[in-house]
Amino acid sequence: MIAPYLPMVVIDIIGSFAMVVLSLLCCYKARILRETDQDNALFLYLVWISTGFMIFGVSRSVGHILRQFLILISQTDTWQMIAAFSGSVNTVSFMLVSLITLFFNQSWKINEKILTSRKKLEAAHGQLLSLNQNLEQKVMERTEMLTSSEHKARRIFEYSLDTILVTDAHFKIQEINNAGITLTGYTKEQMLAQNMGLMNFIAHASDWAHILTQLNTNEYVLNEECDILKSDDMEIRVMITGGVDYGAFGCAKTFHFIIKDINEKKQMEQQIAQADKLAALGELSAGVAHEINNPLGIILGYTQLMLKEESEFEEDLKTIEKHVKNCKDVVSNLLSFSRKGSGKMEHVNIHNMLDGVVNFLKSHSDFRKVQIQLRLWKKESLWVEGNEQELSQVVLNLMINACHAIKDTPDGFIELVTQKKNAHMLIHIRDNGTGIAKQHIPRIFDPFFTTKPVGQGTGLGLSVGYGIIRHHQGKIMAANRKSRGAQFTIRLPLVNTNSNEE
Amino acid sequence: MRHFNYKVLIMTAYLIPALPGNLYALQLHSGSEGIITHQIGHLFFLFSMVVLMFMISGKGLAIHKGWRLIQVSAFFFILWNGCAIAAHFLDNQIYAVSVERLTNGYAKIRTQNNSGFLGWIYYGLKLDHLLCVPAMFLMYKGLSCLVAEQKAEKGQESP
Numbered sequence: 001m002i003a004p005y006l007p008m009v010v011i012d013i014i015g016s017f018a019m020v021v022l023s024l025l026c027c028y029k030a031r032i033l034r035e036t037d038q039d040n041a042l043f044l045y046l047v048w049i050s051t052g053f054m055i056f057g058v059s060r061s062v063g064h065i066l067r068q069f070l071i072l073i074s075q076t077d078t079w080q081m082i083a084a085f086s087g088s089v090n091t092v093s094f095m096l097v098s099l100i101t102l103f104f105n106q107s108w109k110i111n112e113k114i115l116t117s118r119k120k121l122e123a124a125h126g127q128l129l130s131l132n133q134n135l136e137q138k139v140m141e142r143t144e145m146l147t148s149s150e151h152k153a154r155r156i157f158e159y160s161l162d163t164i165l166v167t168d169a170h171f172k173i174q175e176i177n178n179a180g181i182t183l184t185g186y187t188k189e190q191m192l193a194q195n196m197g198l199m200n201f202i203a204h205a206s207d208w209a210h211i212l213t214q215l216n217t218n219e220y221v222l223n224e225e226c227d228i229l230k231s232d233d234m235e236i237r238v239m240i241t242g243g244v245d246y247g248a249f250g251c252a253k254t255f256h257f258i259i260k261d262i263n264e265k266k267q268m269e270q271q272i273a274q275a276d277k278l279a280a281l282g283e284l285s286a287g288v289a290h291e292i293n294n295p296l297g298i299i300l301g302y303t304q305l306m307l308k309e310e311s312e313f314e315e316d317l318k319t320i321e322k323h324v325k326n327c328k329d330v331v332s333n334l335l336s337f338s339r340k341g342s343g344k345m346e347h348v349n350i351h352n353m354l355d356g357v358v359n360f361l362k363s364h365s366d367f368r369k370v371q372i373q374l375r376l377w378k379k380e381s382l383w384v385e386g387n388e389q390e391l392s393q394v395v396l397n398l399m400i401n402a403c404h405a406i407k408d409t410p411d412g413f414i415e416l417v418t419q420k421k422n423a424h425m426l427i428h429i430r431d432n433g434t435g436i437a438k439q440h441i442p443r444i445f446d447p448f449f450t451t452k453p454v455g456q457g458t459g460l461g462l463s464v465g466y467g468i469i470r471h472h473q474g475k476i477m478a479a480n481r482k483s484r485g486a487q488f489t490i491r492l493p494l495v496n497t498n499s500n501e502e
Numbered sequence: 503m504r505h506f507n508y509k510v511l512i513m514t515a516y517l518i519p520a521l522p523g524n525l526y527a528l529q530l531h532s533g534s535e536g537i538i539t540h541q542i543g544h545l546f547f548l549f550s551m552v553v554l555m556f557m558i559s560g561k562g563l564a565i566h567k568g569w570r571l572i573q574v575s576a577f578f579f580i581l582w583n584g585c586a587i588a589a590h591f592l593d594n595q596i597y598a599v600s601v602e603r604l605t606n607g608y609a610k611i612r613t614q615n616n617s618g619f620l621g622w623i624y625y626g627l628k629l630d631h632l633l634c635v636p637a638m639f640l641m642y643k644g645l646s647c648l649v650a651e652q653k654a655e656k657g658q659e660s661p
Contacts, residue, residue, distance in 0.1 A: 001621035005609035008628050015631025022638040029645035036652040046645065057638060071603070087540055094543035098550035104557045 013068055016061035023057030026050040039114055045100075045107035052100045056093035063090060163259035165242075171197040171255060183238075183261055185231030198257065203227035203235050211240065215255070219244045225262070234482060236263045271477070274442060278466060281447055289334040296331065300324045333460045334447065336390075336467050347495055348391060350382045350425060354416055357395045366403050371413040382418060382425045383495040386472045394465040394476075398429045398488050401461065404452070405433025405486065424491050432485040436478060444478050537594040541587055548583035551576040568651060571644030578637030582630055589627040592620075599624045 030050035034043045063086030070079040157164050163180035167173055173191045181188060184201055202208040207226035214221040220243035227235040242257030303321045307314065358374055361367045384391075399414060406412030409432055417428040436444060443449045445466040450459035469476045474492040481487050554576045563569035592599045599620065602610040611621040 001611050001613070001618050002604070002608050003611055003621070003625050004607065005603055006607055008609070008625075011629050011631050015635050018635045019631070019638055022635065022642050026638065026642045026645055029642060029649055033645060033649045033652060036649065036656065043648075046648070050641075050645065053638065053641065084536060087536060091540045091543040094547040098543075098546040101550035101554050104554060108557070108561055 009068055012064055016064040019057040019061045023050075023054040027054045039118070041107045041111035041114055045104060048100045048103070049097065052093070052097035056090075056097050059086075059089045059093050063087075160258075162261070163238075163257075165198065165257040165259060167198055167255045167257070169253045169255070171199055173197060174254065180259065183228065183230070183236070183259065198255075201228050203229040215242070215244070228259070232482065236261060237266045238262060270442060274445065278445055278463070281463075282467060285334040285447055289331040292327070293331045293335075296324055296327050300328065330458065330460065333458070333464050336464045345385055345387055347383050348386050348388045350384055350391075350418060350427065350492075351376050353388050353392055354395065354418070354427070357392050357399065358416065361396070361399055361403075366400075369412070370403055370406060371411070372399075373413060373415045375415065375417045377418045377420050377425070379420070382420060384425065384472070384492045385495055386492070387468075390468045391472070394468050394490065395427065395429070397461045397465050402429060402431035402433060402486070402488075405435070406431050407433075409433055420494070423494055425494050427490040427492075428487055429490075430481060430485060430487045432481075432483070435480045435484065435486045438480075441478060441480075445476070534595070537590060541590055541595070544583045544587045544590070548580055548587070551579045551583065555580075566648065566651060568644045568646075568648030571640050571647060575637050575640035575644060578633055578640060582633035582637055585627050585630045585633055589624065589630065592624055592627070601628075 027047075027050045030043070030047045034040075034047050037043055063082075066082065066086070067079050070076065070082075157175075157177050160177055161179055163183050164175075164177045165173065165180055166175035173196055176184075176188055176191060184191075186196070190196075199208050202211070204227060207224075211221050211224055211226070214224065220241075222241055224240045226238060226240060228238045229235055239260040239262050240257055241260075242255055245254045245256055247254060300321065303317050303324060307317050307321065311317065354374065354376070358372055362372065395416075399416075402414045406414070411432070413432055415428070415430040417426075417430070419426040419428070437451075440449075440451065445462050446459075447463040448459040449463075452459075466476055469490055469492070472492055474490060477489045477491070479487055479489075555573050558564055558569050558573045558576075564573060593601075598614045600612045601624075602612065604610055611624060613620045613624070
């Protein structure tokens with residue numbers, strides 16, 4: 001049969017070109033697909049199969065085009081030589097595409113495994129993420145709690161009015177709060193630089209030994225009272241509570257102490273006890289004085305009556321009269337101490353009163369070698385309700401005592417200072433004498449208590465002064481000065497004037 | 503460069519025995535071995551395409567348009583392979599058909615029993631590009647669809 005040859009040739013050539021182009025495009029698309037998901041085994045499979053198709057398409061098409069070309073130029077023999085190679089390459093390319101295609105199942109299985117693993121990985125990742133978020137949340141919450149707790153503890157430590165002290169196992173100071181710095185008078189840097197320990201502050205070795213024993217035995221001390229030595233060598237009464245802390249997370253052993261300043265409380269208690277004692281003594285003295293005063297009056301009356309008449313016992317009677325008068329003076333002083341005496345109360349200008357006393361004493365022989373310094377409150381005059389004579393007596397008595405105390409001091413001086421404090425005024429009488437022995441301070445205002453030799457003092461001066469000041473609604477206090485000597489302070493209520501308030 | 507030349511020389515040495523000609527090896531191979539091997543290749547190709555079609559259906563990939571197009575492409579390749587096998591059988595195996603190019607732009611198709619029907623069948627079979635080109639085009643479209651799907655999945659616009 002006869003058939004048109006051209007369609008066969010045209011379709012063969014165009015089809016071959018189309019196969020080349022399409023197979024290359026397939027390869028290109030498959031590679032793009034693979035790039036979208038590198039882990040997808042099916043896409044890898046499509047890359048392989050596209051590559052196989054490309055080899056198949058190109059090899060076959062080249063063969064076909066070459067054949068048409070050689071036939072067209074009448075080189076049929078040449079084609080016959082090449083045809084076997086072209087056919088073989090073509091066969092190999094079929095085989096290749098077929099083999100690759102049959103790998104589909106394996107590729108599928110690999111892909112399934114990859115997807116399953118990926119899902120598991122994603123699930124695990126999700127769980128890890130969730131756990132991590134929870135952990136972060138918990139860490140944040142714990143950190144906030146810890147910060148809050150630390151802040152509270154820090155505030156307690158820093159703002160506590162009691163001293164809080166942390167020491168190492170050898171009681172060397174590691175931490176001390178502001179109250180502790182105020183109490184001891186040392187700065188924290190000084191304490192750390194000098195490697196100071198708690199033992200350096202305890203005034204008496206016996207107290208420290210007792211605290212140490214308590215700590216070694218019980219690992220704590222509770223409300224132990226002792227004296228602390230400040231940087232200016234002043235002693236302060238404190239109460240110590242503390243214990244051992246073995247710490248957490250392998251921290252070193254430390255001791256924590258709370259030191260409470262009970263100095264003022266103790267002084268107050270002593271003053272109250274002193275006041276109670278003196279009140280009792282006052283009552284007793286008043287009773288005794290009253291009982292003795294009457295017989296003494298009778299004895300003195302009869303003695304004076306007998307002296308009006310001439311008698312061989314005149315000298316004896318005068319001796320009796322003299323001693324009875326002495327006794328009456330003592331009784332009078334006792335009554336003053338117990339405030340049984342009466343005095344006219346009026347407004348007293350303290351500065352005028354003190355000027356009077358100083359002027360009087362300057363002319364006294366004992367005060368000629370003594371330097372008297374008068375430092376009066378300059379802002380205003382200080383007025384009190386009282387008996388000027390009695391108040392003068394008290395100041396006079398204190399000045400005389402001070403004069404006796406500085407008797408052996410080369411540059412002895414007595415300082416008189418007035419000061420206004422709220423609704424009260426203070427009179428300080430200071431000297432640089434021998435001071436008051438510590439053991440005498442609690443008894444210094446007791447009637448008949450004296451440190452002077454027998455016959456040189458009755459021991460009633462200070463107790464009378466105490467009685468007078470108490471009668472004036474005031475207080476009298478005695479203490480040793482930091483440097484040398486003693487200080488007596490009289491505290492009296494000011495008269496209620498407009499200038500009373502500072 | 504020297505390494506490359508060395509490789510080329512070895513390759514050439516291997517290919518020299520493969521040159522067509524009368525070579526008397528230990529075993530004598532008949533001339534029909536080539537076409538049978540080629541036919542087996544086509545059959546293998548056809549079989550693999552059938553497997554691919556069923557695999558795509560069996561694995562549930564046919565829900566994706568791209569894989570469906572690849573499935574159709576495989577079907578066209580099956581048809582093409584069938585067509586090629588038949589054509590090779592007629593002209594290279596049983597020599598039932600031969601084509602002679604005429605000078606007037608026509609060709610004379612000789613069939614064994616002068617069957618016109620067989621001649622036209624053979625003529626149709628010779629236009630096999632009408633099957634393999636669409637098969638390759640469908641493969642390209644299938645891959646393009648898969649790329650577009652993948653990019654859409656990842657929130658990207660296909661170019």
